[in-house]
Amino acid sequence: MASRCQGGPRTNDRRWFWCLALIVTGVGSSGCHSPASSVQEPAQLFQLHCARCHAQVGEVGGPQLGASQGPDLREIGRRRSPEWIADYIRQPTNRRPNTRMPAFAGQLSEEQIRALADYLYQRSATSPSRTPTAPSLRGSDEHSTD
Template sequence: MFSRCGVVYALFVGSCALIGCGPSAPVESGPKGVYEQNCAKCHAQAGEPGGPPSIGASKGPKLSKIGAEPNRSADWLADYIRDPKSKKADSRMPAFGGTLTEEQIRSLAEYLAAKK
């Protein structure tokens, strides 16, 4: 027979399992992980990690071929990630210069520049 504490504990554990309080999925490392943690919520497309579940796109532009766009070198992208308004005055993207390390910005920029 369950005591009141046992019942409360069982309800708590069951609730956590239903709402996702348990361990999360492992986080990807390297530039792909930086992208998934910091960029995907705005740039992922349907079916991609962080994107809408079925159809459509997130609010930011699609980045799957960003490296093929004219003048989108790793240096340009790093500057843009660090401070978007330095490259595009009307950009709505937040600056990541204070959020990401220089190493993360550089690896992310190289990762994106390779997307062609």
């Protein structure tokens, strides 16, 4: 018994064309991401979620005029472990009940939180020790990570 859909060479060519077009454009796979593609680079995570309060005055993404200034995190890895940093990012009130820093559990994945904590830890471990030349612009004690 012959198949109901017998296409000639032109019909098959069209099918291949559309299959190839779907593969090239990624249609049908937009909901499928590998774990690596779902995590942004830690530096991007910092710029998106932390720099508004924690970048220092004059740095890209630094605090807006009148905005709350969080502490300088460039040397946080000299004082805290990656685990401590991740826990603080996840739920800061567990460590400091009066902090103004928002919790990022639920906003960031656990993988993103760990990547960001490792980034902050490694960044401070590789940065030269700074010597302040001007008065510090640190945030209030309730926002401190010391």
